[in-house]
Structures are given as C-alpha cells and as structure tokens.
Amino acid sequence: MKFLQAALTGMLLGGLHALMAAGLSLSWGVLRIINLTHFGLILLGAYLTFQIASSWHIDPILTLVVTVPVLFAAGALLQWGFDRLAVTELNSLLLSFGLLIIMVQAVSNLWTADFRQMAIDVNPYATGSLSVGRLVFPSTTLIAFALSVLLIGAGHQALQRTFIGRALRAFAMDRTVAAAFGIDHRRISILLAGIAGGSAAVAGMLFALSTALTPFTAFEWFGIVFAVVILGGIGNVVGTLLAGLLVGALSSLASVIHSPATEPFVVFSLIVVALLVRPQGLFARAGGH
Amino acid sequence: MRTRPLCAILIAAALMAGAATGCEKKSATGSQPAAEPGGAAASAKPIVIGSTLSLSGAFAATGQIHKIAGEEFLDRLNQAGGLLGRKVVWTVRDDESDQAKVATLYEQLISQDKVDLLMGPYATPNILSAMAVAERHGYVLPQHTSVLAPLMKYPCQFPGWSFGFTPNEFVPGQLFDAMASLPRPPKKIAILTNQNGSTDFVSYGAGDNKKGFVSIARERGLEVVAEIKYPPGASTSWAPLATQVRDAKPDLVINSGLGIDPVNLLQAMAQLDYSPPLMFSLFPAPGPLIKLGPAADRFLSATIFEPDQAILDKLGPAATEIVKDFKRRATEAKLAYTAPETQAVASWNAWDILVSGVKAAGSVDNKAICDALHRQGADTTFSGHLTFDPAHNNFWPPTTSGLTQIQDGHWVSVWPAERAAAPIKPPPG
Numbered sequence: 001m002k003f004l005q006a007a008l009t010g011m012l013l014g015g016l017h018a019l020m021a022a023g024l025s026l027s028w029g030v031l032r033i034i035n036l037t038h039f040g041l042i043l044l045g046a047y048l049t050f051q052i053a054s055s056w057h058i059d060p061i062l063t064l065v066v067t068v069p070v071l072f073a074a075g076a077l078l079q080w081g082f083d084r085l086a087v088t089e090l091n092s093l094l095l096s097f098g099l100l101i102i103m104v105q106a107v108s109n110l111w112t113a114d115f116r117q118m119a120i121d122v123n124p125y126a127t128g129s130l131s132v133g134r135l136v137f138p139s140t141t142l143i144a145f146a147l148s149v150l151l152i153g154a155g156h157q158a159l160q161r162t163f164i165g166r167a168l169r170a171f172a173m174d175r176t177v178a179a180a181f182g183i184d185h186r187r188i189s190i191l192l193a194g195i196a197g198g199s200a201a202v203a204g205m206l207f208a209l210s211t212a213l214t215p216f217t218a219f220e221w222f223g224i225v226f227a228v229v230i231l232g233g234i235g236n237v238v239g240t241l242l243a244g245l246l247v248g249a250l251s252s253l254a255s256v257i258h259s260p261a262t263e264p265f266v267v268f269s270l271i272v273v274a275l276l277v278r279p280q281g282l283f284a285r286a287g288g289h
Numbered sequence: 290m291r292t293r294p295l296c297a298i299l300i301a302a303a304l305m306a307g308a309a310t311g312c313e314k315k316s317a318t319g320s321q322p323a324a325e326p327g328g329a330a331a332s333a334k335p336i337v338i339g340s341t342l343s344l345s346g347a348f349a350a351t352g353q354i355h356k357i358a359g360e361e362f363l364d365r366l367n368q369a370g371g372l373l374g375r376k377v378v379w380t381v382r383d384d385e386s387d388q389a390k391v392a393t394l395y396e397q398l399i400s401q402d403k404v405d406l407l408m409g410p411y412a413t414p415n416i417l418s419a420m421a422v423a424e425r426h427g428y429v430l431p432q433h434t435s436v437l438a439p440l441m442k443y444p445c446q447f448p449g450w451s452f453g454f455t456p457n458e459f460v461p462g463q464l465f466d467a468m469a470s471l472p473r474p475p476k477k478i479a480i481l482t483n484q485n486g487s488t489d490f491v492s493y494g495a496g497d498n499k500k501g502f503v504s505i506a507r508e509r510g511l512e513v514v515a516e517i518k519y520p521p522g523a524s525t526s527w528a529p530l531a532t533q534v535r536d537a538k539p540d541l542v543i544n545s546g547l548g549i550d551p552v553n554l555l556q557a558m559a560q561l562d563y564s565p566p567l568m569f570s571l572f573p574a575p576g577p578l579i580k581l582g583p584a585a586d587r588f589l590s591a592t593i594f595e596p597d598q599a600i601l602d603k604l605g606p607a608a609t610e611i612v613k614d615f616k617r618r619a620t621e622a623k624l625a626y627t628a629p630e631t632q633a634v635a636s637w638n639a640w641d642i643l644v645s646g647v648k649a650a651g652s653v654d655n656k657a658i659c660d661a662l663h664r665q666g667a668d669t670t671f672s673g674h675l676t677f678d679p680a681h682n683n684f685w686p687p688t689t690s691g692l693t694q695i696q697d698g699h700w701v702s703v704w705p706a707e708r709a710a711a712p713i714k715p716p717p718g
Contacts, residue, residue: 002533002536006528006529009529009532010528013528108345108349113344113350114349114353114623114624114626115350115549115574115576117549117552117576119580119582120581120582120583120584121582126581127556128560129561136562138560138561139560211549211552212574212577216346216349216386253529255519256532259518260518261484261518261519261520
C-alpha cells in the first residue's frame with residue numbers, strides 16, 4: 001500500500017512537471033527556441049496568483065482569468081522579439097537565460113526575496129485531500145494532474161485536428177516547404193508562444209497552490225523540467241505528459257524504497273539510459289527533432 | 290527593417306537590467322547614517338566595514354533580515370556619535386548565495402576597497418569562505434550564524450549566536466530534556482534530515498564527534514521509527530516523506546531542516562489527513578509556518594530570541610525600541626514576517642561584538658580588537674556579556690538558546706522554563 005500510495009502521489013505531482021515542461025517542449029520542438037524565459041513566466045504566474053488571491057481574497061484558481069491572458073501576451077511578445085532578432089536555436093539558450101535572470105531579479109525587486117505564501121484561508125487546497133479507501137490524494141496534486149491531462153490532451157487534439165495545428169506541425173517539419181504552402185510562420189509562432197505562456201500561467205498557479213515562493217526557485221526547476229522534456233521527446237506534448245508521470249512515479253518510489261536523496265540519481269540515470277537507447281526520447285518516434 | 294525592434298528590445302532590456310543593478314548598487318553602498326552625527330564624527334574619516342550578504346539566491350530570504358538588522362544597528366550607532374568619534378559606513382555586497390563569490394568579494398573588500406573592518410556573511414558555507422580570507426589577511430570576523438562550530442578554527446572569528454561548541458549535542462539534548470518534562474513524553478520519534486552541511490551535522494555529527502539527533506535519541510531510550518535523509522532544494526517530493534512519517538506513527542517528528550522544509554512537510558502531512566502530535570524543526574522560516582494556521586499549532590523550533598514582552602521588559606527600553614524599529618523597517622522592506630527573532634538578534638550580536646572589540650582596543654587595529662575580545666569579551670544588547678574561549682572556537686556557552694513554539698498563531702519562548710514566556714503546549718489529548 002505504501003508503494004502504491006507513493007507511486008500514485010508521484011504520478012499526480014508529475015502532472016505539474018509535465019505542464020511546466022509542455023510549453024518549453026513545444027517552443028523547442030516547433031519554434032526551435034530553447035526558451036528559458038518559460039521558467040520566468042511560470043515564476044511570474046505563481047507570484048501573480050499569490051498577489052491576486054491574497055489581495056482580493058479570491059480562490060487562487062480564479063486568478064487564471066487574469067494570469068492566462070497576461071502571460072499569453074508576455075509569451076507572444078517574447079516570441080515576437082526572438083523572431084525579429086532571428087535568434088537561432090543555440091543562441092536562444094543564452095539570450096533567454098539572460099532574460100530569465102532579469103525576470104527573476106524583477107520579481108525579487110517587486111516581491112522581495114522573502115518567502116511568499118498564500119494564507120490557509122485563501123488557499124484551502126494546501127492542506128486538502130481526497131481519500132479513496134486507504135489511499136489519499138492531495139488536492140494540489142489532483143488539481144495539477146487534472147489540469148495537465150485536460151490542457152495537454154486539448155493541445156494534442158488541436159495539433160492533430162485543427163488547421164493551425166497541422167500548420168504548426170508542417171512548420172516544425174520543414175519551414176521552407178510550409179512557407180511555400182502559404183503558412184505564415186510569424187503569426188503561428190506568436191500564437192504558439194502565447195499558448196505556452198498561458199500554460200506557464202496555469203503551472204505557476206499550481207506551484208503557488210502547493211508551496212511558498214521565492215524568486216530563485218525558478219533555477220531549481222531546470223533539472224526536473226528538462227528531464228521531462230527530453231524523456232518525452234522534444235516537441236511531443238503527449239510524450240511530455242507521459243514522461244512527467246513516469247518521472248514523478250519513479251522519483252516518489254525511489255524516495256520511499258531507498259531515500260529521497262536518491263531521487264535525482266534515479267531521474268538522471270533514466271535520462272542517460274533513455275538517451276542511449278532512444279535518443280529521440282522515450283515517447284517520440286524516431287526521426288523527430 | 291530589423292534595427293528598430295532590435296533597438297527597442299535592447300533598450301528595454303538595458304532599462305530592466307539597470308533597474309536591477311541600480312537596486313544592487315544601493316545595497317552595495319550599504320547603510321548610510323539616517324542623520325549626520327555631530328562634531329568629530331562628522332568631520333573625521335569614516336570607519337568602513339565591509340561584508341557580503343546573500344541578497345539574492347537560495348539564502349536571500351534570510352540575508353534580507355541581516356541587512357535590515359545591520360542598517361538599523363549602524364543608524365543607531367552613528368546617531369549616537371559613531372565609533373571612536375568617527376562615522377561608520379557599511380559596504381555590503383551581494384554574494385548571490387554563492388560560496389565561491391564570497392571569497393572573491395571579501396578579497397576585493399580587503400585588497401581593493403581597503404575596508405577597516407569586516408562583518409561576516411550569512412549562512413555557514415559562506416561564513417567558512419569568508420573566514421579563510423579574513424584569516425589570510427588577519428582581519429577580525431564577527432559572524433552571525435555558523436552552526437559548524439568545530440570547523441570555525443580561526444581564533445579571530447566571533448560568533449553572534451551560539452549553541453555551544455557542540456551544537457550537535459546541545460540542540461538534541463535540549464529538545465529531549467524539554468520533551469521529557471511533558472506529562473506524557475514522546476517515546477517514538479521520526480527524524481528527517483536535510484543533507485545541507487549544518488542540518489546534517491546536527492543530526493549525525495561530524496569528524497570524530499558522531500553524536501546528533503539520531504544517536505542521542507537512541508542513547509536516551511527513544512525509538513527512532515523513521516530516519517529519512519533528503520537533498521537540499523525545492524525539488525524534494527514531500528508526499529512520500531509524509532507518507533513514511535504517517536505510517537511510522539511517531540510521537541514527535543524532528544525535522545533537521547531549513548527554511549520552508551517544515552512548511553512543505555506539514556502541508557504534505559495535512560493533505561494525508563495526518564497531523565503529528567508534536568513537530569520540531571531546526572531553522573524554519575517563521576512567517577510561512579504561521580500562515581499554515583492550525584496545521585502548525587504546537588510547532589517547535591530552536592531559538593536564541595523571541596520578542597516576548599516578559600523578555601523585553603527584562604532587557605530594558607533600548608531593546609524594546611530596537612524591536613519596534615526593526616518591525617517598522619521590516620514592514621517597509623515588505624518582509625513576510627516582521628518580528629526580529631533568532632536571525633536578527635544573531636546579527637545584532639555580531640555588530641555588538643565588533644563595536645565592543647573596537648571600543649576595548651581603542652582603534653581599528655584588527656589584532657588589537659581580536660586580543661581585546663579574547664581578554665574582555667563583549668557586551669551585547671540581547672544576549673548579555675559574552676566571553677570567547679579560543680579552545681572552543683569562541684563559541685560561548687549557550688545561555689540564550691532555547692525552544693520556541695507556535696501557540697495560537699504566535700511564536701512564544703517555551704524552554705528553558707526560567708526564560709519561558711509560556712509552558713510547552715503538549716500534544717492534544
């Protein structure tokens with residue numbers, strides 16, 4: 001029972017990691033931008049959630065009404081900038097890292113480096129849970145899981161079934177040919193980056209539900225999020241979800257079976273093995289990005 | 290066609306970076322006196338004290354507390370005429386919570402800025418870095434909060450807090466003594482240790498002294514029903530840890546942890562519909578715990594100071610005034626928790642030690658200050674007269690150390706009984 005509980009809780013938490021990774025994965029896979037500012041947008045989403053929910057005393061989930069459009073616009077604006085500057089894939093790593101540092105410093109100046117946490121009366125999810133027999137599911141991770149399945153599922157369907165989705169996939173495969181067929185790469189890039197920004201708002205809200213915030217947390221997400229992106233296959237949103245669940249469950253099991261100290265060892269050993277066996281990612285078809 | 294947007298973005302980025310650096314520069318120039326001291330203090334060359342603080346990075350939440358305490362101390366000092374009749378200026382640089390940067394910045398402060406005196410940085414790893422530089426140049430290093438007492442071998446470093454020369458024995462001993470005083474003392478304990486140097490040391494000791502929470506609990510006949518180590522950092526999944534603790538059914542949970550570790554753990558346990566009868570954490574962030582509401586009631590922590598009215602009454606009006614001013618400054622700085630507690634008072638002690646040394650030496654000669662402190666000790670506002678024995682790495686007897694507990698949404702000193710503002714609230718039922 002202990003292991004089952006650990007695996008399930010880890011999978012639920014993996015939903016949050018998948019949502020954090022999805023925007024980065026799409027940006028990398030489709031737009032060829034390794035957009036580290038995505039971590040800054042998640043951070044901003046978390047702080048905006050804290051600020052709006054604490055100031056207006058509203059349910060933190062409702063803050064998405066404000067944060068999603070704001071971060072959609074921020075994501076789109078950043079992509080517009082990357083596009084105008086003709087940033088290459090490798091250069092994007094350095095440029096977006098610089099921008100991330102500026103964002104983290106700006107958050108620190110606005111909200112200070114001190115811990116910020118929503119009070120329990122504003123955020124009842126922090127200590128809530130759902131029990132099924134002897135299994136207990138924390139509210140925060142349940143919400144994270146549900147939202148990640150919903151949003152990533154919807155994103156996948158949109159990519160598969162809509163004209164814009166097909167255009168994006170064509171653009172990811174061959175930009176020149178896609179352009180020859182009349183696909184306006186600028187518009188769809190900005191739209192995709194905006195959607196990634198919106199997903200960062202949701203991920204930020206979920207993070208703020210579950211813990212106290214400090215500006216420099218953004219740098220601590222790198223390891224787990226990149227692990228999920230690479231294992232899932234760059235640009236593969238469903239793969240990102242599956243990788244998130246796998247990494248979450250394995251980390252959690254490693255923590256219970258041996259020690260929490262072995263979590264990073266397990267996750268990064270898995271990445272090494274995965275890259276040796278399936279360089280395109282565990283859940284991506286060969287020949288992908 | 291591309292130049293205009295490119296320029297716009299570069300200008301915007303430069304403006305934002307400017308805002309960030311501007312802010313850093315402000316902290317780099319440090320504390321200027323709020324009012325010019327009169328007479329000689331205003332005309333003589335100022336005494337420059339150099340230090341770094343973690344104003345960004347992992348330790349920044351606590352680094353800010355030390356900055357506020359230092360600025361308040363120096364404002365009061367300068368308003369009272371400065372030191373040796375000279376104004377005191379503090380040059381404080383942001384070490385970004387990076388141990389490597391600490392050493393470089395202290396070298397710069399000494400070699401390039403030619404500061405007269407040093408003040409230590411925050412957090413044990415940073416203090417160890419600064420101590421090596423201070424020793425190389427023969428500077429006195431008062432430091433706020435190093436826990437690894439046996440490693441602090443430089444005879445001219447002076448701690449602003451102290452859990453004795455062997456904190457790995459003292460802290461567990463004090464906690465278990467306090468628990469033994471309860472009507473129904475805990476018998477089964479769970480110990481969760483952050484593998485950070487300081488917290489791991491208090492759980493497992495270091496070098497030849499392997500004593501700590503785990504071994505001392507067993508020596509006292511307590512059953513350690515769960516013993517968990519976890520890595521530092523925000524990526525720790527707390528739910529599996531909470532599950533293990535719940536299944537072990539301890540009477541007391543000891544979290545040898547830092548910052549928001551106990552907040553995350555308590556929250557994860559609450560999500561499992563589990564609340565430990567009693568819980569202790571070594572160095573928690575006080576604000577977020579209070580925000581947890583009833584889930585954190587009865588939570589215990591180590592302390593050297595809580596601004597309880599009874600303690601302030603005993604310390605006198607100056608201490609009350611300092612506490613009030615600190616709260617005002619912390620509110621202005623938008624800190625989540627504005628009361629000066631252990632960290633702020635450790636910082637204040639370190640400044641008191643430096644000033645005592647300079648006054649006793651009658652100069653800013655670092656060797657003379659070091660000798661004077663060994664010879665005469667230091668007078669501090671909050672911890673009284675301190676004496677420094679190099680044989681114990683200057684870690685003074687832990688006469689001000691105790692336990693504090695959250696009771697009805699407030700931190701209250703509860704142990705030892707003679708300095709307690711209230712008795713320990715035992716587990717419900």
